[in-house]
Amino acid sequence: MQASLAELVAALGGELVGDADCRVDAIAPLERAGPSHISFLAQARLLPQLATTAAACVVVRPEHRDAASARGAAIVTADPYLYFARLTQWWAQRVRARPETGIHPSAVIEPVRDGPSASVGPLAYIGARRRIAAGACWRRRPPRRDAEVGAGTRLGPRVVFERGCRIGARGLVQAGAVIGGDGFGFAPDQGSWVKIEQLGAVRIGDDVEIGANTCIDRGALDDTVIDDGVKLDNLIQIGHNCHIGAHTAMAGCTGVAGSTRIGRHCTAGGSAMILGHLEIADHVHISAATVVSRSIRKPGHYSGFFPMDDNARWEKNAATLKQLHTLRDRIRALENKP
Amino acid sequence: MQASLAELVAALGGELVGDADCRVDAIAPLERAGPSHISFLAQARLLPQLATTAAACVVVRPEHRDAASARGAAIVTADPYLYFARLTQWWAQRVRARPETGIHPSAVIEPVRDGPSASVGPLAYIGARRRIAAGACWRRRPPRRDAEVGAGTRLGPRVVFERGCRIGARGLVQAGAVIGGDGFGFAPDQGSWVKIEQLGAVRIGDDVEIGANTCIDRGALDDTVIDDGVKLDNLIQIGHNCHIGAHTAMAGCTGVAGSTRIGRHCTAGGSAMILGHLEIADHVHISAATVVSRSIRKPGHYSGFFPMDDNARWEKNAATLKQLHTLRDRIRALENKP
Amino acid sequence: MQASLAELVAALGGELVGDADCRVDAIAPLERAGPSHISFLAQARLLPQLATTAAACVVVRPEHRDAASARGAAIVTADPYLYFARLTQWWAQRVRARPETGIHPSAVIEPVRDGPSASVGPLAYIGARRRIAAGACWRRRPPRRDAEVGAGTRLGPRVVFERGCRIGARGLVQAGAVIGGDGFGFAPDQGSWVKIEQLGAVRIGDDVEIGANTCIDRGALDDTVIDDGVKLDNLIQIGHNCHIGAHTAMAGCTGVAGSTRIGRHCTAGGSAMILGHLEIADHVHISAATVVSRSIRKPGHYSGFFPMDDNARWEKNAATLKQLHTLRDRIRALENKP
Incomplete structure (x- = not known):
């Protein structure tokens, strides 16, 4: 595809x-x-590349207008990275086949309410409605409905979306994700485990993206909740009864154990592990591979992983680490020496 | 659904x-x-909530009988959490459609022996029988049979259960799990890798639950074995030739590398990583995110993850950690100073 | 199956x-x-077992010829482990049904170019060709082709292989893997996330093996590249725009964040986490559960995980670790004391 800069700016x-x-x-x-390419300058550290790039046009912030136009065409905008995101969307609409809406004939679907222009991918499965017993009476909650897929939401190939779960509008669930599997709940009984049936479901808001092979478990009693605008990468595990606040984003391989409540506008790096029954405030940022083992009440940036080192040095330091408490005592003893 | 307390107790x-x-x-x-709700008091730390809960009835231990009945109805039992588990099962049987048994028409099934009331979910795949060469003679093991699914066991949607694997009775394999993929075995040969064909299978006992998108690899020569009553959460990786002892439970995102033997009644928290060729005794409990890099011969509780901190403090401590061995030497020098 | 030693050696x-x-x-x-078994001696530490094994024949290195033949038959070869790998392949060809080539009728396939003897498993999905707009002109890259599966490559059951992706010859993609899901790319916009469409694809070389439920994301602008001979275990996440060099092998549950470039002949242990935008040299070996947070320019063995300990000792040491920086200052103060 080709586009003129005039078209892009229009x-x-x-x-x-x-x-x-x-x-x-x-x-x-x-x-x-x-x-023949258009590029963008989103990070200050890439500024030196602006002078040398062969791009026909570069999208820049106002302060780089002169440097950019000195070397060719430029588009000036307040947030070049956001402009880039929108450009990829505009581009994708033109070079890609429009995704078909509706339900792929290979998908297996139990009764489902789907919004206009929702799509369900090949070999996906959507679970059945619950049977509501005759004379059933739910005072505080309406009877469970069928699975619901909101307008414009796409469930990718081989997604499993189990009974009673719900996702809002404009969502994307990527291939192989499992929404609404049973949470991991068992009561110990004389050395064996008795299953706690998982009676809740999963409720997902609007504009949510869920990555490939990610799993979100249904709640034990209440629902697991994923709020509007949440973005989850691939191979993430969300335990039962979690609540993930709006616009929170998590990178791949992260795990969130059951009943944890994460605030709005949080981020977690890849392979983070957030233990169960915790409360994480809004605007908390967790570094990759960090284990969150206590609640976090204050916005901020939290980290905790062992720094990588040459193996020999790591072995020495790791061995010493096992005596760290003793070292502290020895320092104290030295300090108390007259 | 509504139930009277008399019905429940009956x-x-x-x-x-x-x-x-x-x-x-x-x-x-x-x-x-x-x-209109029934609740339960399973943990001492929740005792203060007993006085204030609006629940119609609370399930409690004998020592809380008076406190519970002072505020409404109570059911007194030795283990309220176990009672709760059984209550969820009783409840689920009444509010959920009875799962259909048999094989969903969309599943792709090679010859399989399935027990009475076993079920295979939509879009699942069960692998083929091995061809046994004419005149084959296996002295110590019977010829490999078809895949076997025991009585009452449910394979969820999109489960893959490969050739020759076996699961006992009353099991549940959740959506997307892959049982019997090839183990990860290669011999190095002048800088490239030569595949070691994985000739074993996976043998799973009775009453086993396996989470969504979890993978259990077939053995290289012998079988990978999951004993009775094991519970595995989602997104777990069990390497080839592992043996997981009866009633052991592991939380999500945990990995067990090949040929490790884990005892009975063990637990592992989420994202734990257990290296290969180890022996773990019975009744060993591994904290979340802990790396088990040596065999554990003694029952107990083992941990090892970097404590999370504010990022700035973590950075300082992590940097210092790389000199820990040197710090020890400096302390020793101070101690030896006359 | 039975085989004579003469057949094996032939x-x-x-x-x-x-x-x-x-x-x-x-x-x-x-x-x-x-x-009635054949065995092999691949590791020096197993030498004591040579004298006591009941095996009919043992494959050994030349230096163990006498010890091996003193107790029965032996096959002498330079690399017994490699011999073992080839023996498993020879064996598997004889005891297993030859895998069918072609496309399983239950798979859903959009136009695809597949090599001779490629196979696509049950319930797999291969994505559609991109629509190329009329008059499209790509100067530096050919128009995106359909998905391509090379000669002899097997896609397992329920593999998803998305539009425009390509895999070379003799590959194996195991059950449930997702090749070509969207990379995780969003631009922040006033507290919400704007999707960056992922316009690249995934290019995989020859002789690559990809484990069950592993995910490899398509590139944002360019392609994600997996070079010849790479071996990936189960439940691995490869972010968009990564480049994994030839013959690199990674164990299960490992994550590689976006735009990282890993060299040739590297290895990563299970649950390693390699952050984004890094460069890893050739012949770098990463221990299990190690977080790689900076580029590695020098071949070698790198590690970094918290050593496991008895929980009580770990708690003490972990608590002290949060004051490590302070301990260093106290040591310094002691050293400076006159």
């Missing part, structure tokens, strides 16, 4: 500096961009 | 204190329970 | 010492091998 805004008829045929990072 | 036992005709319509935790 | 080479007509019916490790 669609996406920004101030164009340079030749409006210039045509670009791909988006590329600064250092790999060629003369 | 079905599940316990001593009822209070109005036998009182009807409840949901199970709820103490703090969220309303006047 | 097929796989090695020097036979002992009775060529001796027949074996299984491969077994030294300590469990019986009189």
Whole structure:
């Protein structure tokens, strides 16, 4: 596909500096961009690449207007990274087949309420309605409905979306994700485990993206809740009864154990592990591979992983670590020495 | 659904204190329970909630009989959490459609021996029988049989259960789990890897539950073995030739590398990593996110993860950690100073 | 199946010492091998088992020829472990049904170019060709082709192989793997996340094995690349735009965040986590559960996980660890004391 800069600016805004008829045929990072590409400068540390890039056009912030236009066309906008995101969306609409809506004939679907233009991918499975016993009476909650898929939401190939679960509008559940599996709940009984039936479901808000092979368990009594705008990467485990606040994003391989409540606008790096029954405030940022073992009441950036080292040095330090408490005592003894 | 306390006690036992005709319509935790709910007191730390809960009835241990009945109905039993588990099962049988037995028409099944009332979910796959060469003679082991699924065992949607694997009675394999993939075995050969064909299978006992998207690899020569009553959460990896002892339970995202033998009645917290070729005794409890890098011969509770901290403090401590061995030497030098 | 030692040596080479007509019916490790088994001695630490094994024949290195033949038949070869790998392959060809080639009728396939003898498993899904707009012009890259599966490559049951992705010859993608899901890319916009469409694909070389439920994301602009001979275990996450060099092998539950470039002939132990935008040199070996948070320019062995301990001792040491920086200052103060 080719697009002129005039077309881009007409669609996406920004101030164009340079030749409006210039045509670009791909988006590329600064250092790999060629003369038919459009690029963007989103991070200050990449500023040196601006002078040397071969890109036909670079999207920049106002303060880089002159540097950018000195070398070719530029689009000036307050947030080039956001502009880039919108550009990829505009581009994708033109180069990709429009995804079909409706239910792929290979999917296995029990009764489901689906919004207009929702789509269910090949070989996906959507679970059955619960049977509501005759004369049933639920005072505080309406009877469980069928699974619900909101307008414009896409369930990818081989997604499992179990009975009674619900997802709002404009969502994307990627291939192989399992929504509404049984939570991990057992009561010990003389050395064996007695299953706690998981009677809740999973409620997912609007504009949520869930990665490939990620699992979100249904609640034990109440529902597991994923609020609007949450983004979950691949291979994430969300335990039963968790509540993930709006616009929180988590990277791949992260685990959240049961009944933990995570605030809004939080992030977690890859392979983080958040233990169960905790409360995490809004605007908390967890580094990759960090184990969160206590509640976090204060917004901020939290970390905790063992720093990597050459194996020999790591072995020495790890061995010493097992005596750290003793070392502290020895320091204290030295300090108390007259 | 509604049930009277009389019905509950008739079905599940316990001593009822209070109005036998009182009807409840949901199970709820103490703090969220309303006047039509039944709740339970399983942990001493929740005792203060007993006085304030609005629950119609609370399941309690004998020592809390008076406190519970002072505020409404109570069911007195030795183990309220176990009672709760059984109550969820009783409840689920009444509010849920009885799961269909048999094989979903969308599943792809090679010859399989399945027990009475076993079920295979939509879009599941069960692998083929091995071809046994004419004149084959296996002296110590019977010829490999078809995949076997025991009585009452349910394979969820999209489960893969590969050739020659076996699971006992009353099991549950949740959506997307892969039982019997090839173990990860390669011999190095001049910088590339030569595959070691995985000739074993997976043998799973009775009453085993396996979580969504969990993977259990087939053995290289012998079988990978999961004993009776084992409970595995979602997204767990069990390497080839492992042996997981009876009634051991592991939380999500845990990995067990090949040929490790874990005892009976063990537990592992989420994201634990147990290295290969180890022996873990019975009754060993591993904390979440702990790396088990040596065999554990003694029952007990073992841990090892970096404590989370504010990022700035973590960075300082992590940097210092890389000199820990040196610090020890400096302490020794100070101690030896005359 | 039974095979004579003469047949084995004819097929796989090695020097036979002992009775060529001796027949074996299984491969077994030294300590469990019986009189109808063939075994192998690959590790020096297992040498004591050589004298006591009941195996009919043992595959050994030249220096163990005498010890091996003193107790029965032996096959002498330079690399017994490699011989063992080839023996399992030879064995598997004889005891297993030849895998069918072609596309299983239950798979859902959009246009795909598949090599001779490629196979696509039951309930797998291969994504559609991209629509190329009329008049499209790609100067530096050819238009995206359909998904491509090379000669002899097997896609297991329920594999998802998304649009435009490519895998070379003789590969194996195990059950449930998802190749070409969207990478995790979003631009922040006033507290919510704007999706960055993932316009790249995944390119996988020849002789690559990918484990069950592993996920490899498509690139944002360029492709995610997995070079020839790479071996990935189960439940691994490879982020968008990564490049994994030839013959690198990674154990289960490992995560690689986006845009990281890993060299050739590297290994990573299970549950390792490699952060994004890093460069890892050739011949780098990462221990299990190690977090790689900076680029590694030098071949070698790198580690970093908290050593496991008895829980009580771990708690003490972990608590002290949070004051480590302070301890260093106290040591310094002591050293400076006159």
